[in-house]
Amino acid sequence: MSFQFNTLEDKSNIILNRRELRISLKNAAGKISKIELIKILSKNFNVDEKKIFPISLYGEKGKTDINATIFIYEDSELAKSHLPKYRILRKLSGEDRKKIIDEEKAAKLKAKQAAKAESK
Numbered sequence: 001m002s003f004q005f006n007t008l009e010d011k012s013n014i015i016l017n018r019r020e021l022r023i024s025l026k027n028a029a030g031k032i033s034k035i036e037l038i039k040i041l042s043k044n045f046n047v048d049e050k051k052i053f054p055i056s057l058y059g060e061k062g063k064t065d066i067n068a069t070i071f072i073y074e075d076s077e078l079a080k081s082h083l084p085k086y087r088i089l090r091k092l093s094g095e096d097r098k099k100i101i102d103e104e105k106a107a108k109l110k111a112k113q114a115a116k117a118e119s120k
Contacts, residue, residue: 003028008067009022018079022068051075
């Protein structure tokens with residue numbers, strides 16, 4: 001599904017090496033997800049999907065338009081150091097997200113058990 005959008009604001013943040021966009025999506029309320037938005041923006045701005053991070057999608061009561069705030073980083077590794085972890089996990093599919101969280105829980109548990117074994 002194709003959505004029309006207007007760029008409300010386009011700033012370049014040279015300190016954080018990112019482009020900050022505010023856009024308005026016409027008739028998209030309830031019809032678009034953040035992952036679909038990333039795909040649309042990557043086509044229109046010729047940017048890799050890994051560098052695009054939707055920060056917020058919000059609409060107004062009684063209107064079908066959605067306003068969105070998006071960050072486009074110059075480097076995806078730079079985004080990982082600037083953004084909180086949950087923003088990065090939101091871009092992943094459910095299975096990938098669960099896999100990463102389970103791996104981290106297992107690593108924490110192993111570290112805790114190792115620390116407990118050392119203290120004895």
